[in-house]
Amino acid sequence: MPGTDRRDHDRERTASRPNSANGIAENNHVDETTALLGSDTRDHSPSPDGDSTDDDDEGKPLPKVQILLLCYARIIEPLAFFSIFPYVNQMIQSNGGIADTDVGFYSGLIESLFSLTQAIVMIFWGRAADRFGRKPVLVFSLFGVTFATGLFGMAKTIPQMALFRCLAGVFAGTIITIRTMIAEHSTPKTQAQAFSWFAFSGNLGIFLGPLLGGSLADPARQYPGVFGAVRFFQNYPYALSSLVVALVGATAAISSACFVTETLEKDPDATDGDEEETTSDGPVYRGDLSTWQLLKSPGVGMVIYTYGHIMVLAFAYTAVIPVFWFTPASLGGYGFTPLQISLMMGLSGAAQAAWLLLVFPPLQRKIGTNGVIRLCATAYPFFFLCFPLGNVLLRIGTEASVKAFWIFVPVVLVVGCGVSMSFTAIQLAVNDSAPSPKVLGTLNALALTGVSGLRAFCPALFTALFAIGARTQVVGGYTIWILMLLFAAGFSVVARYLPEPQKSRKRRNV
Structure with a gap:
């Protein structure tokens, strides 16, 4: 374990190259994220190790x-993921001769x-990005997603569809590296803006994916004057959609x-191995950490x-809300038409x-990153409560209540969608909890591993719960909203225990 002599050597090395990209500037890039607490007062006094902060x-x-290029790359994953949604059920039916009742399962x-x-594979890509560099992993993953997405549209059997979809999932390094690179490009003052654009680009991919997929699926039948005579698109009716997404x-x-x-x-000059020295501010890590050491680092587990x-x-909201909007008011929904659902989704x-x-x-x-998360946590239960209240207005059925409904619902969507700020804020909290810049990719991989696992079963679980509640009419068909209210209330409790950035964030190596 390095001791006082080692720290003295480090101070001398840092002082001899104050403008080094790996020296004090890099140290302060992480150290000064204590500004995320929301206070306008920042401590510019010398650090306990004798290092002065660098305002530059x-x-x-x-x-x-760079942020624009990374945001463009960010669009690809949701574009590839959501582009198949408009035609995947029809593709399954035509490729496997599956009965209508079994299509949803497949x-x-x-x-x-x-x-x-x-x-x-998330942890593998995170470790690779921390060891070999962010850019190689990003580029390799993008080419992999491109190749797998292009193949999916030419699948002729259900096993081929599953294989090519899994192959696209293997190249999950894009999400990890882009998040990590945006964090490393930004400072405490600019990271909120950077990750706002990151989140916006993801939403843009979610919007454009189904649009491209639906408009380009089965072009020989949709656009017979242009593609009707092209035998390739007759044999592979879903190839055009996947090839266009692959081209992007x-x-x-x-x-x-x-x-x-x-x-x-x-x-x-950095050492290999998992070296650590203790200062008055806590441990300063000087090497790679194992996954278990990273999980045990102060604040990391709570943030994840x-x-x-x-x-x-x-996931619960995005899975339930389209079905809820479509379900008749008598069963606890809104009874929207497809056009009305599209308009509401566009407004959201x-x-x-x-x-x-x-x-x-x-x-x-x-108010700081944690302040935003706690504000959203407070708003979530009220946001969810508004949806069954809208159904109550429809069930009343008077002219006044229906008019009130059409004023109430758009306002709720516009105001309530502010809870989406928690998605970006928690990403900043994840970055702030990193005990070392060398494990930022692995840390993002840990967080995203859990998210991918949750995405595998949460939508099916919550839509099934909604269907059960609508069918049984327990509590007037509002069972799902009671469950989601309870879960949202739990979030407001959890948010109180988020570690503050200056307690969980460790300095970069100097």
Whole structure:
């Protein structure tokens, strides 16, 4: 274990190269994230180890071109994931001759296999990004997703569909590396803005994926004047959709290979192994950590659990809300038409984008990352409560109550979608909990492993619970909302125990 002599040597080495990318500037890039607490007062006094803070690092502008390139690459994963949704049921039926009642089982199985595959390989990609660099993993994963997505549309059997979907899940390194690289490109002052654009690009991929998939599926039948005579599209009716998505993925892979810069900075003087020294601020890690050591690091376990709790709320809501909107008011839903559902989903997407891009960055600077999470935790139960209240207005059935409903619901969606800020805030909290910059990729992999596992079964679970509640009419068909209210209330309790950044964040190596 290094002692006083080692620390004295480190101070001399740092002082001799104050502008080194791996020296004090890199140290302060992490150390000064205590500003995320929301206080306008920052401590610029010398650190306990004798190192002075570097204001230049905190004032570093956001590299907008790099963030733009990474956000473009970010679009690919949701684009590939959601593009098959409009046609996957029809594809399963035509490829396997499956009965209508069994199609849902196979489509759910294929999507679950994708998420489970991601969960299995996440740690591998995180470790690879921490060891070999962010850029190689990003580029390799993008090419892999591109190849697998292109193959999916040409599958002719259900086992082939499952195989190609699992192959796409294997290349899960894009999500980990992009999150990590955006964190390493940003400073305490700019990371809220950077991750707002990161979240927006993900939502854009979710929006464009089904649009591309639905409009390009079976082109010979949809557009007979253009593709009707093309035998390839007659034999492979879903190839055009997957090939177009693959083409977008290829452009992202090429642009990342040519223009994205590596963000993992390796210190030639850093030691190998899991060395650690204790200061008055806690342990300072000087090497790689094992996965178990990382999980035991102060604050990490709590942050990862909170991440999972937030994602369960998100998966439950996104799975239940389309079915809830479609279900007749007499059974506890809203009885919307497909057009009305599309309009409401569009309104929700626009509202989320506004909250993330316009409100989240200044709010995070004012009340801190944990402050935003706790605010969203307080709002979640009220947001969920509004949906059964809307059904009550419809069940009353008077002209006044129906008018009130059509005013009430859009307002609830616009205001309530502010809870989506918790998705971005928890990502910042994950980054802040990293005990060392060398494990930032692995830490993101741990968080995303849990999320992928939850995504494999949460949608099916919550839609099944909704169906049971609607069929039995227990508590007027509101059973699912009572369960989600309880889970949201649990989130407000969990959020109180989130570690503060200055307690959980450790300094970079100096």
